[in-house]
Amino acid sequence: MSWIFLICAGAFEVVGVTGLNMIRQKKTVLTFSVFILGLAASFTFLSLAMQSLPMGTAYAIWTGIGTVGSGLVGILFYEESKSWKRLLFMAMVLSAAVGLKLIG
Known part of the structure; x- marks a missing residue:
């Protein structure tokens, strides 16, 4: 259930x-x-979510969802840049958050 809470936290961010x-x-x-x-x-x-997830993992995932989600909203609804470099760095943020989960 804590992962569902964390995804909801990122979405509301x-x-x-x-x-x-x-x-x-x-x-x-x-x-x-x-x-x-x-x-x-x-x-x-x-x-x-942090009642059962480690603080570092929860915070990294939460900020990752917020960062990438906000970037995608900007691209889709506010005509922000769709450059491959921007998309690459968003993918790097997500991969770093997943990496923290995998090693933690």
């Missing part, structure tokens, strides 16, 4: 960061709500 970008574009109650609720849910699920 992406929601929170997307909300932050929405605030940058337009300051409304909705955009602030997306930001605050996304991050609150992210930290809640992260704390639940």
Whole structure:
């Protein structure tokens, strides 16, 4: 169950960061709500996951999901760069997080 919590934490991290970008574009109650609720849910699920997962592993996976997920949202919805170098480094972030899990 802790891995499901961790995946949810990463997904809500992406929601929170997307909300932050929405605030940058337009300051409304909705955009602030997306930001605050996304991050609150992210930290809640992260704390639940860390009850049975090592801190280093949980944090690495959480940040990896947040980093790559936010990058993909930027590419898909905000016309950010799709360069092969950017995609390569996103893949490296994911592989590092998986590597930490495999050796830990």
